[in-house]
Amino acid sequence: MSPMKSKKDSGSGHRKTTLSRGMTAAWPICLGYMPIGLAFGVLAQKAGLSPLEIGLMSVIVFAGSAQFIAVSMLAAGASLFSIVATTFMVNLRHFLMSSALAVFLKNADRKKLSFFAYGVTDESFAVNLSKFRDSRWDLNSALITNYTANLTWIITTVLGGVGGQFIPAHAFGLDYALIAMFICLLVFQIRGFIYVITAVTAGIFAVFLSMLIPGNSYIVIASMTAAAIGVVLKKKGR
C-alpha cells in the first residue's frame, strides 16, 4: 500500500484484506465440506427431511458428524434425549479445541468470541490455530473463515436435500480434500521432536481405542493423554 493514501483509504483497505484473508484461508475447508454437505443432504432427504428442515439443522447445529448421526437416529425413531445426549458426546472434543484457541485470544471482545465459538469445527480449529501461531492473524479474519465455511456447509447440505442425487459428490478425489488438509495442518503443528512423539502417540492410541470403544470419544481420550505425555517429556528435557 502506498504511504500517500489517506487514513480512510487504508482503513477500507484493511477491511478488504481481512475479508480476503479470511476467505482465502477458508477455501480448503469449503472444498472439503462440499462433498460431505451434499452427501448429508441426500441422506437427510432420504430419511424424510425437507430442504427447510435440513437447512435449519445446519444453521442451528453446524456439526458434520453429529448431524449424520442425528439423521440416522431420527430415521430409526430415537428419542429426543438420546439424540441430544449423543450429539453432546460426539461434539465434546470441541471443548478441547476452544481451550487451545483461547490461548491466542486473551481479552478479546466477548460478543465476537461468542460468534466465533459457534463456528469452531475440527476444520476451522485446525486452520485458525496454525494461522494464529503465524501472528498476522486476528479474530476478525478468523470469523470470516468460520462463516465462509459455515455458509458453504448450509448451502451444500440444502442443495443435497433438493437434488443431490444428480451431483457427482465423489468425483475428482474430493473425498480426500479434508484428509489432505488435516495432513498439512498436522505438519504445521510439528515444531520439534516432542511434537512428533505426541502426535504419533495420539494417532496410534486413537487407532487402538477406536477399535475398542464405540463412538468417537477416542479422539478426546487419546489427545488428552498424548498431550500430557508431551508435557512430561518437555519437563524431563529441561
Add this chain to the structure above:
Amino acid sequence: MVSREYLAVILGMGLVTFLPRWLPLVYLTKRSLPSWLVEWLDFIPAAILSAILLPALVSDSATRSVDLWRPEFIVAIPTFLIAILTKSLGGTVIVGMLLFGLAQKFL
C-alpha cells in the same frame, strides 16, 4: 412445515454443541492460565489432529480393523511429503485429491 418435535431436537442439539465450543472461549480468555495448562494446551493441536487423522487413514470403520493397504493410507505418504516439503496448504490439498482420485481408479 417444520414440526415442533423436530425443532426441539435441533435446538437441543444446537445447545449441547454450542456450549462446549463457547465456555472455554469466554472463560479461559479472561484468566491467566497456569503454565502447565498452557504447555498442555500447546500439545493439544498436534495430538488432536493426529487422533482424528490416523484412524481415518488406517482403520476400516465398517469392520473395525486396521488395514494399511487402503488408498487413504497409501496416498497419505506422498501427501505428507508434499506438505513437509512445500509447506503449502493449497498445494497439499490439490495434489492429495489428485493422487486419491488416481488411487481409487488403479488400486
